[in-house]
Structure formats: C-alpha cells, structure tokens
Amino acid sequence: MKGTTVETMKGWSADERGAKLREWTQALFNLRLQKATGQLENPLKIRQLRRDIARLKTAERQAR
Secondary structure, three states: OOOOOHHHHHOOOHHHHHHHHHHHHHHHHHHHHHHHOOOOOOOHHHHHHHHHHHHHHHHHHHHO
16 A cells, blocks of 8 residues: 555556455545544545555556
C-alpha cells in the first residue's frame, strides 16, 4: 500500500493485482468504519489507500 508505482503494479500477475484490489478494498472499508466510529488515528491513510487503488486500476487497464 505504501505508494507503490503503476510500473511496479504492471509487473504483477493478474491474480496478484486482483488479490491486492480485494485486500485494499477491504482495508478501505475498515478505515471508513473506524472513521465513522471515531477510532481512526490517521485520516490520511484513507486518501493514500484510495490513490493506491486508483493506481492499481490504472495498471490493470494498461496491462491489457
């Protein structure tokens, strides 16, 4: 999750990208839940994760 580049993600297999997408989507859900209940310590994690998911989707489209 920590700022992985699109070029790196394009090198991953389709299965790896799919697994990461599911993992990060679930993590985003959990962060949003923590935010709603007031337990989130670092709100910037949501932004970083959303951007990583967007990068992953971009890499998926470019890899086709």
